[in-house]
Structures are given as C-alpha cells and as structure tokens.
Amino acid sequence: MKRAEQVTFGGSGLDRAGLLRSDADKLAQAYRDPSALCALLWRGKLLVRGEALDRLALLPMNNKVLEQGPGGVVETPVFLGKTDEGAPLFAMDISDWSAEGLDMSGVGDFVDRSEQQHPDLPEGYVFAELRRIMTRLSPRDAELAASAKAVIGWHETHRFCARCGARSEMSQGGWQRSCPACGGQHFPRTDPVVIMLITHGNSVLMGRSPGWPEGMYSLLAGFVEPGETLEAAVRREVMEEAGVPVGEVRYLASQPWPFPASLMFGCAGEALSRDIHIDPVEIEDAMWITRTEMMQAFAGEHPKLLPARKGAIAHFLLQHWLADTLD
Incomplete structure (x- = not known):
C-alpha cells in the first residue's frame, strides 16, 4: 500500500542508534550530554505541551524532575535514539508521583480526558492519555511516544x-x-495482531466488543497464533468471531499499537458469504455496512454507527476503502 506509513505511529525515520545500547560508557556520555532530551511518562500517560496538547514535551536532563531520577517502573532512563541533529533521546517513568489533589477521575477509563500538571514543571506541561492526543502529534513525536510507552510498559510487567x-x-x-x-x-515483546477489512461487494464487515461505548464498531481483529501465517490468522479470526468464510487475503499496512504492545497487521479479505453467526464470547455484534452508510458514519450522521477512532489503523483502512486508495 503506497500510503502505508502515513498511519499514526507509522514511523518518522527515527535514528534509534542501536549500536550504542551495548556500550555502557557511550550511553553514560549520552546521558550527560548537555543536548540530551527526555520524554516523561506517568502511569502510562505522556508529558505533552502546547495549547492543543500537540507536542511531546522533551525535557533537558538537568530538569529538576529528571534530576530526582526514575520513580516508577524503570531503574534507569530508556535510550530511545538520537534527534536529527544528533542529540541523545531518553524516556523516564515517574509513576510513583502521587499527583495529590489533582483530577484523577479519568485515569484508567476507556477514554481518559483528565490531565495532570506536575508542580515542578512549567505551566501547560501536562500528562495526557496517548489515545486522546495521538493524532495531534507530529510523526516524530508519535514514534517517540509509542516507543517510550511500549518499552516502559514492558518493563512494568x-x-x-x-x-x-x-x-x-x-x-x-x-x-x-x-x-x-x-x-x-x-x-x-511485540504481539502480532491481524485487523481485517473484510468486504463483500460494496459492504464491509464491522463488529463490536462487549463493554465498548454505545455505537462503537470497528474492523474485526485478533492475535496471530504461533505457527500461523497472517493469511491463516485472518481467515480463522473472522470465522471464529463472525462465522464468515474468507477467500483471498492480502496485506495492506502495519501500525505499532502501544496499548500495551501490539503490532497491527492491516489486511484485506474477500468474504465468501454474507451470513453472520457471531460468537458471543468473542464479540457482541457484527454487521455489514455499505459505503454509503460508512460515509454517513464518518460524517457523524449514521443512526447506529459511530465513526471509527481517529488514529487507529481501522480508521485509516476504512478511510482509504471509501476513497478507493487501498493500492
């Protein structure tokens, strides 16, 4: 797919400087480099700034909060790579900070709209849930945010x-x-997941999981099992969840999905039948949606279907399906 890397978290050409990871002396030098910058996480949320919360806040290593050292799930800062100018980039977790007296009402919710301002950071530097602000970030900030969140989340578990x-x-x-x-x-670890744009004629198969907000549907998805190809996983998951047999399958695009550590493989598949027989353990509902109905959903005008979450590869694939640009 020509536009594959335009997906959110699709990559920005970050220099990860992997050869430095095994050199303790050079890593220590990078940490002391006056130009070094650090992304900050707190309970899975990223420190961001800007009126629209559209910029990842990268702090100098002599910042008061960073000088106190990690206070969470990692013992030392994680080395992310280098900026285009060669400045070292790190990520640190301070989840032990209590955020006493701040709004914590949304932390852990499906959609967390709360923001937390650390008292030792400049006004407007707040911790925000990545799902909420991911489409606002530049490709570089998005790649850094996804990498930091995923690897620090791995250390936690x-x-x-x-x-x-x-x-x-x-x-x-x-x-x-x-x-x-x-x-x-x-x-x-990175868990491979297939997410499927299953079509039959002019319609696409959509499903919803239990507990999702009312009206929220998405493309069917599932984990790839050991010893299984992507194509086989697509056919198995669609059959298990919706009882729909699938014929030809082709790969479209991928997306790192740090919630907590998946790599989404977007695939297109042709259904051999429109008959749906859902597994209620797997999904709550499934239905065929025509292009016209999907256009209504994207415009917020469908009576039942909400538009797909912006930033997710499901939205990306559906958008290009509507525009007939899946080539």
Whole structure:
C-alpha cells in the first residue's frame, strides 16, 4: 500500500542508534550530554505541551524532575535514539508521583480526558492519555511516544526472569532485561495482531466488543497464533468471531499499537458469504455496512454507527476503502 506509513505511529525515520545500547560508557556520555532530551511518562500517560496538547514535551536532563531520577517502573532512563541533529533521546517513568489533589477521575477509563500538571514543571506541561492526543502529534513525536510507552510498559510487567523467577535487571539501554541468577536474556515483546477489512461487494464487515461505548464498531481483529501465517490468522479470526468464510487475503499496512504492545497487521479479505453467526464470547455484534452508510458514519450522521477512532489503523483502512486508495 503506497500510503502505508502515513498511519499514526507509522514511523518518522527515527535514528534509534542501536549500536550504542551495548556500550555502557557511550550511553553514560549520552546521558550527560548537555543536548540530551527526555520524554516523561506517568502511569502510562505522556508529558505533552502546547495549547492543543500537540507536542511531546522533551525535557533537558538537568530538569529538576529528571534530576530526582526514575520513580516508577524503570531503574534507569530508556535510550530511545538520537534527534536529527544528533542529540541523545531518553524516556523516564515517574509513576510513583502521587499527583495529590489533582483530577484523577479519568485515569484508567476507556477514554481518559483528565490531565495532570506536575508542580515542578512549567505551566501547560501536562500528562495526557496517548489515545486522546495521538493524532495531534507530529510523526516524530508519535514514534517517540509509542516507543517510550511500549518499552516502559514492558518493563512494568517483566521485572522477573521467566526462566528462574529471579529479579532481572535493565540492560542494553533499556531494550533488554538480563537475569543475574541464570543468565537469561529477555527482550521487549511485540504481539502480532491481524485487523481485517473484510468486504463483500460494496459492504464491509464491522463488529463490536462487549463493554465498548454505545455505537462503537470497528474492523474485526485478533492475535496471530504461533505457527500461523497472517493469511491463516485472518481467515480463522473472522470465522471464529463472525462465522464468515474468507477467500483471498492480502496485506495492506502495519501500525505499532502501544496499548500495551501490539503490532497491527492491516489486511484485506474477500468474504465468501454474507451470513453472520457471531460468537458471543468473542464479540457482541457484527454487521455489514455499505459505503454509503460508512460515509454517513464518518460524517457523524449514521443512526447506529459511530465513526471509527481517529488514529487507529481501522480508521485509516476504512478511510482509504471509501476513497478507493487501498493500492
């Protein structure tokens, strides 16, 4: 697909400077570099700035908050790479900050619209949920935000060695955990997920999961199993969830999805039948939507269907399906 990398989190050509990760001395030099900058996370939320919260807030390493050191799920800052000008980039977590007295009502909700201002940071620098502001960020800020959120989230859930159970330690600039007890080495996980634009004639198959907001539907999706191709996963997931057999399948585009650590493989598939037989354990409902109805949904005028979430690859694929630009 010619426009594949235009998807949110689609990549910005970030220099990840992977060779530096194994050089402790050079990493220490990078951390002390006066030009070094750091993204800040708090309970999974990114520090952003700007009237529209459309810029990732990158702090100098001598900032008061950063000088206090990590206060959360990582022991040391994670090395993200370098700016186009060569400045080192890091990410740090301060989830131990209590945010006492601030609005916490939305934290953990499906849609978190709350913002938290740290007392030691400039006015207008707030922690915001990435889902809410992801489409406002530049491609570079989006890539940095997705990388920081995903790798720090991995550290949060992988503090102990999967081989022997001993507490592991950060290494390779935060891109590995090493076990001092058994020598095991563990790397950030990425879960492959297929998300399917399944069409039959002029209609597309949409479904909804239990607990989603009223009117929210999306393309069907599911995890790829070990030993399975993307094409086989598409056919299996659509059959399991909606009972619809699928013929030809082709790959379209991918999207890193740091909620918490998926790589979405967008695929197109041709349904061999319009008959739907949902698995109520998998999904709550499924239906065929015509192009005209989808255009109504995108315009906010459909009586039942809300527009797909902007920034998600489902919205991206549906948008290009409507515009007939899936080539």
